[in-house]
Amino acid sequence: xxxxxxxxxxxxxxxxxxxxxxxxxxxxxxxxxxxxxxxxxxxxxxxxxxxxxxxxxxxxxxxxxxxxxxxxxxxxxxxxxxxxxxxxxxxxxxxxxxxxxxxxxxxxxxxxxxxxxxxxxxxxxxxxxxxxxxxxxxxxxxxxxxxxxxxxxxxxxxxxxxxxxxxxxxxxxxxxxxxxxxxxxxxxxxxxxxxxxxxxxxxxxxxxxxxxxxxxxxxxxxxxxxxxxxxxxxxxxxxxxxxxxxxxxxxxxxxxxxxxxxxxxxxxxxxxxxxxxxxxxxxxxxxxxxxxxxxxxxxxxxxxxxxxxxxxxxxxxxxxxxxxxxxxxxxxxxxxxxxxxxxxxxxxxxxxxxxxxxxxxxxxxxxxxxxxxxxxxxxxxxxxxxxxxxxxxxxxxxxxxxxxxxxxxxxx
Amino acid sequence: xxxxxxxxxxxxxxxxxxxxxxxxxxxxxxxxxxxxxxxxxxxxxxxxxxxxxxxxxxxxxxxxxxxxxxxxxxxxxxxxxxxxxxxxxxxxxxxxxxxxxxxxxxxxxxxxxxxxxxxxxxxxxxxxxxxxxxxxxxxxxxxxxxxxxxxxxxxxxxxxxxxxxxxxxxxxxxxxxxxxxxxxxxxxxxxxxxxxxxxxxxxxxxxxxxxxxxxxxxxxxxxxxxxxxxxxxxxxxxxxxxxxxxxxxxxxxxxxxxxxxxxxxxxxxxxxxxxxxxxxxxxxxxxxxxxxxxxxxxxxxxxxxxxxxxxxxxxxxxxxxxxxxxxxxxxxxxxxxxxxxxxxxxxxxxxxxxxxxxxxxxxxxxxxxxxxxxxxxxxxxxxxxxxxxxxxxxxxxxxxxxxxxxxxxxxx
Numbered sequence: 001x002x003x004x005x006x007x008x009x010x011x012x013x014x015x016x017x018x019x020x021x022x023x024x025x026x027x028x029x030x031x032x033x034x035x036x037x038x039x040x041x042x043x044x045x046x047x048x049x050x051x052x053x054x055x056x057x058x059x060x061x062x063x064x065x066x067x068x069x070x071x072x073x074x075x076x077x078x079x080x081x082x083x084x085x086x087x088x089x090x091x092x093x094x095x096x097x098x099x100x101x102x103x104x105x106x107x108x109x110x111x112x113x114x115x116x117x118x119x120x121x122x123x124x125x126x127x128x129x130x131x132x133x134x135x136x137x138x139x140x141x142x143x144x145x146x147x148x149x150x151x152x153x154x155x156x157x158x159x160x161x162x163x164x165x166x167x168x169x170x171x172x173x174x175x176x177x178x179x180x181x182x183x184x185x186x187x188x189x190x191x192x193x194x195x196x197x198x199x200x201x202x203x204x205x206x207x208x209x210x211x212x213x214x215x216x217x218x219x220x221x222x223x224x225x226x227x228x229x230x231x232x233x234x235x236x237x238x239x240x241x242x243x244x245x246x247x248x249x250x251x252x253x254x255x256x257x258x259x260x261x262x263x264x265x266x267x268x269x270x271x272x273x274x275x276x277x278x279x280x281x282x283x284x285x286x287x288x289x290x291x292x293x294x295x296x297x298x299x300x301x302x303x304x305x306x307x308x309x310x311x312x313x314x315x316x317x318x319x320x321x322x323x324x325x326x327x328x329x330x331x332x333x334x335x336x337x338x339x340x341x342x343x344x345x346x347x348x349x350x351x352x353x354x355x356x357x358x359x360x361x362x363x364x365x366x367x368x369x370x371x372x373x374x375x376x377x378x379x380x381x382x383x384x385x386x387x388x389x390x391x392x393x394x395x396x397x398x399x400x401x402x403x404x405x406x407x408x409x410x411x412x
Numbered sequence: 413x414x415x416x417x418x419x420x421x422x423x424x425x426x427x428x429x430x431x432x433x434x435x436x437x438x439x440x441x442x443x444x445x446x447x448x449x450x451x452x453x454x455x456x457x458x459x460x461x462x463x464x465x466x467x468x469x470x471x472x473x474x475x476x477x478x479x480x481x482x483x484x485x486x487x488x489x490x491x492x493x494x495x496x497x498x499x500x501x502x503x504x505x506x507x508x509x510x511x512x513x514x515x516x517x518x519x520x521x522x523x524x525x526x527x528x529x530x531x532x533x534x535x536x537x538x539x540x541x542x543x544x545x546x547x548x549x550x551x552x553x554x555x556x557x558x559x560x561x562x563x564x565x566x567x568x569x570x571x572x573x574x575x576x577x578x579x580x581x582x583x584x585x586x587x588x589x590x591x592x593x594x595x596x597x598x599x600x601x602x603x604x605x606x607x608x609x610x611x612x613x614x615x616x617x618x619x620x621x622x623x624x625x626x627x628x629x630x631x632x633x634x635x636x637x638x639x640x641x642x643x644x645x646x647x648x649x650x651x652x653x654x655x656x657x658x659x660x661x662x663x664x665x666x667x668x669x670x671x672x673x674x675x676x677x678x679x680x681x682x683x684x685x686x687x688x689x690x691x692x693x694x695x696x697x698x699x700x701x702x703x704x705x706x707x708x709x710x711x712x713x714x715x716x717x718x719x720x721x722x723x724x725x726x727x728x729x730x731x732x733x734x735x736x737x738x739x740x741x742x743x744x745x746x747x748x749x750x751x752x753x754x755x756x757x758x759x760x761x762x763x764x765x766x767x768x769x770x771x772x773x774x775x776x777x778x779x780x781x782x783x784x785x786x787x788x789x790x791x792x793x794x795x796x797x798x799x800x801x802x803x804x805x806x807x808x809x810x811x812x813x814x815x816x817x818x819x820x821x822x823x824x
Contacts, residue, residue, distance in 0.1 A: 013453065014425065041425065151778070161778070209645050221744065225637055232746025233621050236778045243740045244774060246658045256774065328655045328737070329744050332633065334644025362656060362668065366563070366573070366648045 016041070018401035020049040021076070024059055025101070025396065029073040050074065056409060076100055081142040081408055083395070084129060085388030087193065088148050090115065090217065095129055096384040097138060102200070102392060106136045107384070115149075118171045126180055142408050143184045144177055145391035147193030147383050154235055157187045163253075183407075184400070186390050190214065190383060191238060192229045194341055194376070195222025197386025202377040204337045211335040212376070213240070214342035215322065217266040223333070229390075240329070241265070245321050260325050264318040266297050266343055272314060273300050282310035301347055312350065319351045323358025330363040330371065341376030348375070428453070430813035432461040433488070436471055437513070437808065441485040462486065468821060488512055493554040493820055495807070496541060497800030499605065500560050502527065502629065507541055508796040509550060514612070514804060518548045519796070527561075528576075530583045538592055554820055555596045556589055557803030559605030559795050561630075566647055569599045575665075595819075596812070598802050602626065602795060603650060604641045606753055606788070607634025609798025614789040616749045623747045624788070625652070626754035627734065629678040635745070641802075652741070653677070657733050672737050676730040678709050678755055684726060685712050694722035713759055727759045728766045735770025742775040742783065753788030760787070 023035050030038075036046050053059040061074050078101035087094045091114075096107040110128050115121045133141065150162030157174025159165075177185040195212030204210045204224075212222040221238035223230040231237055241261035248258035250268070262268055273295040277285035284303040285295060303311030326338060338359070340352060356373040363371075376382050395404040435447050442450075448458050465471040473486050490513035499506045503526075508519040522540050527533045545553065562574030569586025571577075589597040607624030616622045616636075624634040633650035635642040643649055653673035660670035662680070674680055685707040689697035696715040697707055715723030738750060750771070752764060768785040775783075788794050807816040 013428065016425065207645075209642075223744075225642060230621075230637060232779070233619075233748035234746055234778055234782060236776060237744065237746040239743050239746070239776055239779065242776055243743050244658065244736075246656065254776075324656075325740070328740055331651050331655050332635075332649065332741050332744070334646055334649040334651070336645035364648060364651055364654055364666075366646050367644070367651065370646060 015398040015401045016045065017049050017052055018396060018398045020046065021053055021058060021401070022396055024053075024074050025076050029064060029075050031071060031073050035074070056405060058405075058409075078103060081140075082133075082138050083142050083388055083392050084133075084144045085197075085384035085386070085391070086125065086129065086144060086146040087190065087383030087387050088115065088121075088125065088146070089190070089383075090149055093125060093128060094380065094384045095132055096381070096388060097132060097136065097141075098388045098392070100142075100392070102385075102388060105138070106132060108132050116165050116167060118165075118168045122171075122173070122176060126177070129181075140408075141181055141183050142404065143186075143391035143395045144181060145193070145387035145389070145394075146173065146177065146185065146187045147190045147387045148173070148187060149190045151236060151239075152187055152189045154186075154188055154231060157185070160235070184391065184395055184404075186394055188229070188387075188390060189220075191220040191222040192231070193222075193386035193390060194382040195224050195339075195386065196229055196389050197378055197382040197384070198339050198341070198376055199224050199227065200389040201385055202339065202382060203372075203374050204339055207336045209333075209335055210337040210339065211326075211329070211333065212339045212341060212382075213322070213326065215265070215340060215344040216342035219261045219265050219322070219342075221329075240325065243325050246324060248321075260322065264321045269297050269300060269314065269318060269344070270295055273297075273311075276310050276314070282308055284308035284311060297344055297346075304347070304350060315347045315350050316354045318344070319347075319354025320358045323355040324362060326355065327359045327362035330359055330367050334367045336370065337372040337374065339374055339376050341379070341382055345375050345379075427810040427813045428457065429461050429464055430808060430810045432458065433465055433470060433813070434808055436465075436486050437488050441476060441487050443483060443485050447486070468817060470817075470821075490515060493552075494545075494550050495554050495800050495804050496545075496556045497609075497796035497798070497803070498537065498541065498556060498558040499602065499795030499799050500527065500533075500537065500558070501602070501795075502561055505537060505540060506792065506796045507544055508793070508800060509544060509548065509553075510800045510804070512554075512804070514797075514800060517550070518544060520544050528579060530577075530580045534583075534585070534588060538589070541593075552820075553593055553595050554816065555598075555803035555807045556593060557605070557799035557801070557806075558585070558589065558597065558599045559602045559799045560585070560599065561602045563648060563651075564599055564601045566598075566600055566643060569597070572647070596803065596807055596816075598806055600641070600799075600802060601632075603632040603634040604643070605634075605798035605802060606794040607636050607751075607798065608641055608801050609790055609794040609796070610751050610753070610788055611636050611639065612801040613797055614751065614794060615784075615786050616751055619748045621745075621747055622749040622751065623738075623741070623745065624751045624753060624794075625734070625738065627677070627752060627756040628754035631673045631677050631734070631754075633741075652737065655737050655740075658736060660733075672734065676733045681709050681712060681726065681730060681756070682707055685709075685723075688722050688726070694720055696720035696723060709756055709758075716759070716762060724762065727762050730756070731759075731763045731766025732770045735767040736774060738767065739771045739774035742771055742779050746779045748782070749784040749786065751786055751788050753791070753794055757787050757791075 036043050060077055061072050064073050078099040081100050082097050085096045091112050093110040097105045099105050151160045153160040158170050159168040162168045173187045174185045191214045198204055198212055208227045210224050214220050219241040221240045223238050242254050242259040244258045245260055245263045248263050250262045252259035252262035273285055276282045277289040288299050300311045300314055304315050360368045435450055448455050472489055473484050476485050490511040493512050494509050497508045503524050505522040509517045511517050563572045565572040570582050571580040574580045585599045586597045603626045610616055610624055620639045622636050626632050631653040633652045635650050654666050654671040656670045657672055657675045660675050662674045664671035664674035685697055688694045689701040700711050712723045712726055716727055772780045
């Protein structure tokens with residue numbers, strides 16, 4: 001309702017052709033009347049733009065084979081091109097190649113022993129991506145979106161002071177991939193990309209303001225505001241892993257005490273599991289520890305499944321601590337949903353229930369009575385899906401549409 | 413960079429005339445070349461639109477009297493019309509009438525004994541506003557923005573469950589004012605409006621993502637995202653008064669314990685001041701209490717100014733408690749600034765310093781190294797200025813521009 005302050009970005013007249021294309025892209029099969037209704041733009045303008053899109057080969061107008069009414073519907077020509085969503089974890093690389101309708105064309109997973117050397121690691125990612133394209137006869141990509149497991153300066157397309165992999169600092173990721181593949185590349189941090197993926201295809205597709213919380217070794221949040229990633233003034237919005245948990249004195253590697261990540265991240269839970277195995281509080285974990293040297297979050301989960309009370313309590317306590325921090329953020333940010341992803345979301349409903357309970361207990365009624373707290377629907381696909389979404393939304397944006405078409409649909 | 417999801421709102425083609433008018437409005441005197449540069453729109457389109465604006469009488473093109481270069485500059489015709497910014501506090505009504513350039517034309521303040529009866533209260537506000545207009549020969553307003561000191565359903569233009577003034581619930585504020593004045597009216601809560609005012613004319617005019625924190629009897633925040641008020645899924649974003657302060661067990665009127673407002677709001681500080689006056693900890697407050705029945709935040713401030721150590725400590729503790737909560741929100745939201753307003757901001761640099769220190773101590777370096785923590789520059793004018801900004805941005809938005817012109821500039 002209120003107009004934002006004027007600046008150059010907002011004054012570029014939107015590209016109507018791009019807008020119409022995006023309506024078709026986001027709505028699947030639709031007729032001209034439907035587009036007129038959604039867009040509020042005149043029938044004649046719509047016709048002009050659709051004819052342009054059909055001529056460009058981006059859109060086709062047909063009677064769907066299963067239609068009894070024989071009415072013409074528009075749809076995008078999905079196999080005209082492809083984008084790649086690349087998602088790097090601490091040990092796992094996931095690549096999905098999507099067609100222009102964001103349907104999965106092919107995918108692959110590759111495991112790394114270590115990602116500490118950026119040169120080696122990126123060489124391998126490039127190799128994997130090229131191999132996957134070659135296997136499926138994809139000669140060129142229209143764009144590549146990449147999510148990396150550390151802070152990223154989005155504008156520059158470079159990592160920014162990654163805490164555990166110092167060699168990655170300032171490594172010119174975007175440039176390297178752009179040069180290698182000759183197409184637009186966007187690079188962002190893992191949780192921003194996961195949030196975007198969940199909003200595009202997961203459990204929050206109709207929501208414009210929500211929170212994605214990744215709980216794994218680290219803990220971070222992705223904020224979606226008005227359907228877009230909100231990055232904050234310095235690009236570090238959502239960095240909730242070092243928010244203090246009330247009353248905790250656990251020392252964190254950052255130097256502070258009681259950081260959420262230090263209290264309830266994957267590593268912290270493994271340490272706690274070792275303690276309750278060794279002191280006999282958990283018979284299950286004690287038994288597991290006779291067979292292996294280290295306990296993991298997976299062991300805690302297995303214990304909870306077979307009814308080990310200490311394991312159940314450990315998961316509940318973790319959910320409660322996270323929920324208490326999220327309660328404050330819910331009062332402040334009033335999201336419509338909190339989607340929980342990352343490794344520890346595998347703890348399932350026991351974990352989510354504890355989070356939900358703590359959030360509701362300590363937030364305002366108005367902020368929680370419609371609040372949805374759920375597990376990521378896309379699970380490990382939220383990352384590569386979000387990376388794909390990031391780049392496809394970019395190349396078909398008003399600003400980029402014309403050059404995208406020129407680059408990919410001009411003969412020669 | 414990334415395009416938002418498609419929905420009807422975003423597809424309305426922006427009104428280029430409105431866009432050009434807003435460039436002139438936001439930039440003061442500017443020449444045609446300047447507009448071309450800012451907008452990225454072709455010279456011929458700009459010329460067409462400017463001629464339209466001049467013909468409508470909204471804009472004039474002259475050589476500024478103080479200019480040595482005799483170059484033609486465009487400026488909006490500021491006295492063509494007026495908007496009102498109305499701001500109601502618990503006891504104080506502030507009205508400012510602005511011309512179309514958001515310069516103050518006239519203003520007035522009125523005090524209420526009580527605002528608990530909405531009918532009486534609004535009758536009085538309407539009377540005051542009409543009187544002020546009449547005194548200055550203003551026959552009609554182009555729009556009215558109003559800030560009220562309780563939760564407001566912005567879409568509906570009605571209060572939503574105001575905690576201390578139950579009669580106001582669902583009172584059709586916007587409709588009443590629209591009917592009375594025959595112009596567009598927007599109604600929002602106090603702190604949202606204050607945040608907007610500060611961003612328009614105060615200490616955060618160049619910033620697009622910042623936080624305004626009002627500390628008075630209640631504590632609340634206004635979030636500005638991308639230059640606009642962020643309201644959240646249920647319109648209650650920024651409701652930080654009931655976020656728990658670590659380790660506090662003070663009972664809040666909401667039923668929970670340790671709410672920020674209950675620990676460090678104006679009332680809580682007055683109670684604490686009575687305690688340290690009565691137990692003799694503060695010689696200054698003890699002496700003041702011999703002369704009056706109740707102590708206020710103002711007494712604490714006076715004590716601090718003359719060096720009463722307990723008063724100084726009370727202010728520091730309050731700032732520290734607020735800063736600890738804000739630290740979490742800074743990690744999460746990464747604003748460029750925190751602007752502190754409301755009655756207790758009168759505590760000045762002692763208070764702001766304590767807030768700043770706590771925020772920096774407990775937030776990530778990346779989120780704080782450029783963070784600006786400051787006192788509201790507009791002070792008690794932030795409210796009516798923000799209310800005026802709310803409505804003027806609305807009536808000149810792409811959606812409203814044409815009907816605003818029709819309503820106000822068509823003869824008859």
